[in-house]
Amino acid sequence: MRPSTDSLPLTLRHALARAECVILDFDGPICRLFAGLAAPGIAAELQLLAEKHGQALPELEGNPDPLAVLRGYAWALGPCALVDEQRELLDTREVEAAQGAEPTPGAAEFMKLWHETGRPLAIASNNCAPAIRSYLLRESLSGLVEEPLIVGRYQDVARMKPDPASLLQVLDTAGVAPEHGLMIGDALTDLQAARAVGATFVGYHRKPSKRGLLAEAGADFVVDGVEELAAAVSENGPLP
Incomplete structure (x- = not known):
């Protein structure tokens, strides 16, 4: 059953009403990408x-997050053959994982409802x-997001969030000023990117501990x- 809008914080409803463009992170707010393929x-x-390249970084050993590992090597080594190979391998694994990704409850409905408002919906993802x-x-769901408003990982891995490049790209393409954008993400890197451009940030996470981290880091709203x-x-529409 859909929650009643009366139970939602008034300020969150107003933030959505004022937003001229919603930017979604992919893994988390839209789906659990690695639900069927262990990250x-x-x-x-x-x-x-x-x-194999003789360039292993001990500080990244055992890190369970492939994005964090890739980002760590990119930051430490800069552009190089190893980072290119890692990125290409991760590209392949993510495409495989997409076939078994688990939809985030409410995500498809939100995307459809937002699309019906006539305002741009974008995806900025690592x-x-x-x-x-x-x-x-x-x-x-392809028809809900215009192709130019889907920005994934850059070939230059160092431009992954928290670098705000992907957010700036979708906002520029949509013709929306950064302060009129609203980003929904589940990671501190999403929050940092939104803060860098001046967009409103809504933190989402299933785990209370992760929601706590987003709140402590300064998310405007956490759900x-x-x-x-x-x-x-919903069908009643956002507040004016």
Whole structure:
């Protein structure tokens, strides 16, 4: 059952009403990308590549997050053959993972309702664009996000969030000033990118501990379900 808009914080409803463009992170707010393919195993593959190149970084050993591993090598080594190979391997694994990704409850409904408002919906993600497109096609959501407003991982891995490049790109393409954008993300890197451009940030996470981190870091709003956001743009419409 969809939550009643009356139970939502008034300020959150107003933030959505004022937003001229919503920017979604992909893995988390839209789906659990690695629901069917273990992320720690992919992170270990990236580390193994580094070992084969003789460039393994001990501080990244055992890190279960493949994005964090890739970002760590990019920041430490800069552009190089190893980072290119790691990125290409992660691209492949993410496209595979998209076939078994688990939809986030309420995400499709929110995306459809937002699309009906006539305001742009964008995706700015550290995951690769082919994986995003594959998932949207699988779930019949492709028509909700215009192709230029899907920005995935850059070839220059150092431009991954928290670098705000992807947010600035979608906002520029949509013709929306940064302060009129609203980003929904589940990671501190999403929050940092939104802060860098001056966009409103809504933190989402299923885990209370992660929501706490987002709140402590200064998220404008924190929710435990995308259903709350769907309710705020339901058939009654957002507040003026």
